[in-house]
Amino acid sequence: MLAVNHVTKKYGTFTALEDITIEFTGGVYGLLSPNGSGKTTLIKMLATLLFPTSGEILWEGMEIAKLGERYREVIGYLPQDFGYYKHQSPRQFLHYLAALKGIDRSTASRKVPELLQLVSLGDVMDTKMRKFSGGMIQRVGIAQAMLNDPKILILDEPTAGLDPKERVRFRNLISELSKDRIVILSTHIVSDIETIANRVIMLKDRKLFCNDSPANICHTLSGKVYETWEIESVAQPHFPLTQRQEDGRTLVRFVCETGCPEAARPVTPNLEDVFLYVYRDQVM
Amino acid sequence: MFIYRLELKKLLSSAAVWGFLAVCLLFNLFIIGHSVDEYADDVGAASEQTGVVLDPSFYEKLSQMTASGDRASQHLERLKAETDGVTDVFDGYETRNIGERYIAAAGTTGYFAEAMRDKYAALQKVVDEKAKNDESLTLYFAGVTYSRHQFLFNTLLGWLLTEGALVAVLLALLSVGYEHIFRTGHIVYSTKKGRAVLRPKLAASLSAGLGAYALLALLTLLVYFGVNEYGDVWRSSVSSLFNYRVDLIAGNRPFVTWYSFSVLTYLLAMLAAGAGVVLCFSLLAFGMGIWIRNSYIAFLVFLAAHAVCIAVPVQMPSTWPMGPAVKYSAVLSPVWLWLKHGLWFTDGDIDILWAHFETIGLFVSLVVLAAFCLFSALCFRKRNLA
Numbered sequence: 047m048l049a050v051n052h053v054t055k056k057y058g059t060f061t062a063l064e065d066i067t068i069e070f071t072g073g074v075y076g077l078l079s080p081n082g083s084g085k086t087t088l089i090k091m092l093a094t095l096l097f098p099t100s101g102e103i104l105w106e107g108m109e110i111a112k113l114g115e116r117y118r119e120v121i122g123y124l125p126q127d128f129g130y131y132k133h134q135s136p137r138q139f140l141h142y143l144a145a146l147k148g149i150d151r152s153t154a155s156r157k158v159p160e161l162l163q164l165v166s167l168g169d170v171m172d173t174k175m176r177k178f179s180g181g182m183i184q185r186v187g188i189a190q191a192m193l194n195d196p197k198i199l200i201l202d203e204p205t206a207g208l209d210p211k212e213r214v215r216f217r218n219l220i221s222e223l224s225k226d227r228i229v230i231l232s233t234h235i236v237s238d239i240e241t242i243a244n245r246v247i248m249l250k251d252r253k254l255f256c257n258d259s260p261a262n263i264c265h266t267l268s269g270k271v272y273e274t275w276e277i278e279s280v281a282q283p284h285f286p287l288t289q290r291q292e293d294g295r296t297l298v299r300f301v302c303e304t305g306c307p308e309a310a311r312p313v314t315p316n317l318e319d320v321f322l323y324v325y326r327d328q329v330m
Numbered sequence: 331m332f333i334y335r336l337e338l339k340k341l342l343s344s345a346a347v348w349g350f351l352a353v354c355l356l357f358n359l360f361i362i363g364h365s366v367d368e369y370a371d372d373v374g375a376a377s378e379q380t381g382v383v384l385d386p387s388f389y390e391k392l393s394q395m396t397a398s399g400d401r402a403s404q405h406l407e408r409l410k411a412e413t414d415g416v417t418d419v420f421d422g423y424e425t426r427n428i429g430e431r432y433i434a435a436a437g438t439t440g441y442f443a444e445a446m447r448d449k450y451a452a453l454q455k456v457v458d459e460k461a462k463n464d465e466s467l468t469l470y471f472a473g474v475t476y477s478r479h480q481f482l483f484n485t486l487l488g489w490l491l492t493e494g495a496l497v498a499v500l501l502a503l504l505s506v507g508y509e510h511i512f513r514t515g516h517i518v519y520s521t522k523k524g525r526a527v528l529r530p531k532l533a534a535s536l537s538a539g540l541g542a543y544a545l546l547a548l549l550t551l552l553v554y555f556g557v558n559e560y561g562d563v564w565r566s567s568v569s570s571l572f573n574y575r576v577d578l579i580a581g582n583r584p585f586v587t588w589y590s591f592s593v594l595t596y597l598l599a600m601l602a603a604g605a606g607v608v609l610c611f612s613l614l615a616f617g618m619g620i621w622i623r624n625s626y627i628a629f630l631v632f633l634a635a636h637a638v639c640i641a642v643p644v645q646m647p648s649t650w651p652m653g654p655a656v657k658y659s660a661v662l663s664p665v666w667l668w669l670k671h672g673l674w675f676t677d678g679d680i681d682i683l684w685a686h687f688e689t690i691g692l693f694v695s696l697v698v699l700a701a702f703c704l705f706s707a708l709c710f711r712k713r714n715l716a
Contacts, residue, residue: 057716090516090715090716093516093520094519094520094524095516095519095520095714095715095716096714096715096716097712097714114524115522115523115524115526118520118521118522118524119522121520123516123517123520125516125517127513127516128513128517129509129512129513129514129515129516129517130512130514131340131512131514132512133343141336142336143517143518143521145332145333145336145523146333146518146521146522146523146524146527147521147522147523148521148522148523151332190517194522
């Protein structure tokens with residue numbers, strides 16, 4: 047189990063995260079919040095790139111900073127800003143990272159092509175990466191994170207820069223990889239995790255806002271989300287969520303806390319509704 | 331070892347490094363092209379027949395030599411004239427005056443004046459030993475010894491040292507800053523090896539730096555000795571009576587080394603000490619690169635730090651309480667060792683207080699800079715990598 051206990055991270059007088067407590071056991075954890083809310087700070091602490099100002103992060107009951115390489119050998123990490131050696135091929139790059147991950151050369155020679163096949167880069171594994179698209183690079187990133195068959199897979203904004211088709215392929219891949227391990231997936235895009243996350247963690251005002259299953263989180267807005275073609279006729283105080291154009295008319299989806307407006311019909315809330323409503327005061 | 335090889339490969343795949351090495355080599359070839367001296371070549375060729383020790387056998391063999399052509403005849407006559415009636419410059423030579431002149435010129439007092447006197451008292455024993463062994467009675471390059479010696483050991487090796495140091499610094503900064511350049515730091519430092527990857531990076535940058543210096547030296551010297559005839563001059567002593575030092579304070583004086591060096595052993599010693607200086611610069615750059623993530627800024631800071639290191643001892647008045655200590659200690663730093671490379675293995679000059687200053691300086695610098703690198707690496711292990 048990976049446990050974050052009362053972790054606070056400060057940069058000088060600025061507090062990036064405050065008193066965060068989370069336990070990760072198994073499955074996909076979606077870390078969902080707007081940009082700048084501290085997701086990457088938390089992820090970097092889990093990847094041992096940053097150290098908590100106070101609190102502790104434990105893996106199997108031991109502090110990860112003290113575990114050192116014994117902890118790092120069980121993690122796979124795809125950073126938000128994934129850099130790579132442009133002049134190398136994915137095979138060369140992954141062999142280098144395999145060496146850093148303590149994987150012996152014969153195992154790496156078998157595993158590197160396997161993983162590159164898995165992420166559909168088998169045909170270009172010896173092509174220099176400077177010719178690769180954003181999606182291909184991101185798949186190299188996934189492959190390198192999986193090299194050591196990690197017990198904890200940490201993915202920071204992994205779908206950034208991917209087109210819709212690649213996003214779907216990526217979600218399917220993560221779903222496949224999530225068996226028997228902890229997958230922590232940070233994103234501000236609801237659709238990335240809506241269907242694959244077992245639990246969703248939301249941060250707000252630098253603190254933990256919720257840590258629950260998507261169904262339970264959606265349930266917090268149960269009976270409060272409506273849709274209407276005539277938003278002007280809704281007299282009660284409400285918060286508009288999304289708009290959809292159909293036959294020249296606009297269908298508005300909104301939250302109303304004070305009972306059912308007559309001109310609207312209640313709908314089942316989804317994770318995007320909760321996200322928009324929770325972070326309604328924040329610039330996204 | 332595998333990671334070390336991969337780190338080394340990363341450095342060797344840098345086109346910029348190879349480009350820089352090529353420019354350095356071209357420059358060296360250019361200056362070597364201006365070093366040709368026909369008389370020196372003829373002396374070198376003659377030395378194969380006469381030997382280099384100026385004893386009766388030498389004069390006998392020289393007198394039997396004949397030359398064909400005007401130029402060769404003139405050179406042979408010149409060699410005979412220059413070697414005729416020479417005496418051992420170390421017979422009766424006193425070093426005490428050199429120390430006293432330095433002390434007077436620098437206004438040195440107390441411990442530092444005594445240390446300077448001690449150095450020249452020690453040098454007197456070396457000179458007496460050289461006199462006993464007739465060490466100065468060797469040919470070297472006869473009348474053109476000074477220019478030949480200065481060109482090889484001051485100019486050419488000076489440039490080699492500068493180029494070697496620069497390329498070693500670039501390689502060290504490239505190695506330590508590689509992950510910053512390619513934005514791969516977060517991946518690399520979160521692997522099992524993690525921040526300990528600095529160890530193979532350091533080993534790779536030091537060996538690549540030394541390798542680049544060795545390659546430059548090998549190619550440059552191959553060309554130099556290919557176009558300049560050394561014959562048997564290799565066995566001549568560098569403390570030959572024909573060799574001397576131009577010293578504005580103590581006046582022109584014999585070229586005295588603490589040990590007896592032939593041209594060959596002096597060249598090897600100079601190259602080895604040069605490798606030590608290259609290693610020092612490489613260590614310093616690596617340590618600085620750990621603190622300053624941007625390699626370009628790190629290089630500018632590296633240059634600025636050395637400019638300060640040169641300027642402070644020069645500008646510091648000797649009358650200040652710490653003035654002489656700073657001034658004399660500074661000579662042990664890599665940048666001052668680089669500046670004084672022409673005086674390595676000799677008694678040095680007015681700025682040099684201790685015998686074997688290059689050896690002491692290299693030892694002190696290597697220890698201090700290795701400690702600096704270790705300290706930087708330890709701090710890096712605890713640093714937040716935002």
